[in-house]
Amino acid sequence: MAARSLRVPLPATTERLILRLFTSDDLDDVYAYQGLDEVARYLPRSALTPDQCAQSLARRATGTAWTEDGDDLVLAVCRADAPGVVGELVLKLASAHARQAEIGWIFNPVYGGRGYASEAARATASLAFDALGVHRIFARLSALNTASVRVCERLGMRREAHLVENHLDGDRWGDEYVYAVLASEWQEANPTA
Ligand SMILES: CC(C)(COP(=O)(O)OP(=O)(O)OC[C@H]1O[C@@H](n2cnc3c(N)ncnc32)[C@H](O)[C@@H]1OP(=O)(O)O)[C@@H](O)C(=O)NCCC(=O)NCCS
Numbered sequence: 001m002a003a004r005s006l007r008v009p010l011p012a013t014t015e016r017l018i019l020r021l022f023t024s025d026d027l028d029d030v031y032a033y034q035g036l037d038e039v040a041r042y043l044p045r046s047a048l049t050p051d052q053c054a055q056s057l058a059r060r061a062t063g064t065a066w067t068e069d070g071d072d073l074v075l076a077v078c079r080a081d082a083p084g085v086v087g088e089l090v091l092k093l094a095s096a097h098a099r100q101a102e103i104g105w106i107f108n109p110v111y112g113g114r115g116y117a118s119e120a121a122r123a124t125a126s127l128a129f130d131a132l133g134v135h136r137i138f139a140r141l142s143a144l145n146t147a148s149v150r151v152c153e154r155l156g157m158r159r160e161a162h163l164v165e166n167h168l169d170g171d172r173w174g175d176e177y178v179y180a181v182l183a184s185e186w187q188e189a190n191p192t193a
Contacts, residue, residue, distance in 0.1 A: 007131055007132070008066075008073065008127050008131045008132065009127075009131060010075075012075075012123055012124075012127060013080065014119050014120070014122070014123045015119065016079060016080055016081075016116070016119060017077055017078065017079060017080060017116060017119055017120055017123070018077075018078045018079075018080055019075040019076070019077055019078075019089065019120060019123055019124065019127075020075065020076050020078065021060065021061070021064070021074075021075070021076065022057055022060040022061060022074060022075075022076045022085075022088075023057075023061055024054075024057050024058065024061055026057060026076055026085050027050070027053055027054055027057055029084050029085035029086075029108075030053050030056075030057060030085060030088070031048070031050050031053045032108055032110075033087065033106065033107065033108035033109065033110075034047065034048040034052075034053050034056075034106070035047050035048055035049070035050070035053070036109070038109060039106060039107075039108075039109065041145075042141065042142040042144065042145040042148065043106070044167075060074050066093055066132060067093075067096060068093070068096055069093060069094065069095055069096055070092065070093065071092070071093045071096075072090055072091060072092040072093065073090070073091045073092075074088055074089070074090050074091075075088060075089045075090075075091075075120070075124060076088055077089060077107070077116065077120045079111075079116075085108075086107060086108050086110075086111040086116055087105065087106055087107030087108055087111065087116060087117060087120065088105070088106050088107075089103070089104070089105050089120050089121060089124040090102075090103070090104040090105070090106075091103055091124055091127075091128055091132075091137075092104070094138070098135065098136075099133060099134050099135035099136070100134070100135065100136050100137075100138065101128050101132070101134045101136070101137050101138075102137075102138055102139065102140065103121065103124060103125060103128070103137050103138070103139050104139065105117045105120065105121055105148070105151065112147075117151050118151050118154045118155065121151055121155055122155055122190055122193050123193070125137055125155060125181070125186065125190075125193070126186070126190070126193045129183045129186050134183065135182065135183055136180055136181070136182050136183070137157075137180065137181055138157075138160070138178055138179065138180035139152055139157065139178070139179045139180070140176055140177070140178050141176065141177055141179070142169065142174055142175070142176060142177075143162065143174070143175035143176060143177050144169075144174070144175075149177065149179075152177075152179035153179075155181065155189065155190065156181060156185070156186075156188075156189025156190060157179035157180055157181045157189075158179065158180055158181065159177055159178070159179055160178050160179065160180050161176075161177065161178035162175060162176075162177055163175060163176040163177075163178070
């Protein structure tokens with residue numbers, strides 16, 4: 001069965017957060033974290049310039065397809081009680097045929113350590129399973145990215161692979177973990193989601 005086209009009820013809300021599509025007005029908020037080297041430390045690319053942020057937002061604002069491998073849904077995460085974007089969740093359709101989606105998260109460190117990333121990731125995974133018919137969600141992350149490992153484990157994702165020295169982190173070999181959860185496991189792992 002092919003994955004469904006985008007039918008996501010947005011904005012989505014959680015106890016403390018609102019998840020919505022990005023607009024060009026979000027540029028300053030996005031550059032505030034995407035422009036930081038510490039945020040890009042475990043990403044497979046450098047920190048973004050203001051121009052790169054603007055291009056990325058323009059692409060996101062043109063709409064989101066969810067039909068072909070590589071299509072992605074990028075959600076701005078805002079607090080319900082304050083203006084501004086604090087981070088983002090990405091859900092990429094890795095295989096439309098097998099309904100596999102890769103999840104990722106990037107947050108402004110100013111708002112770190114409050115559980116926002118885990119809360120937004122849980123909501124995004126629920127959207128993927130309930131509204132998009134995803135069968136399996138996975139995340140790939142540097143084994144050194146302990147904060148991200150904790151997000152995966154809080155969501156009840158299973159560490160399925162430890163890829164040893166599968167990439168170069170600067171001039172050093174780096175390890176990667178693959179975490180995943182199935183639709184059939186999700187409710188039990190997240191009874192309140
Ligand atoms: C990965 C990343 C999103 C994790 O951020 P984070 O702040 O650690 O994660 P959360 O927002 O879920 O916050 C969890 C922490 O808040 C704490 N917390 C405080 N108040 C809380 C509350 N009311 N509710 C829930 N958790 C709360 C939790 O105990 C937890 O702390 P711990 O990890 O020390 O145990 C962030 O480090 C980041 O953006 N990194 C750069 C980008 C990146 O590497 N992305 C991943 C690529 S694979």
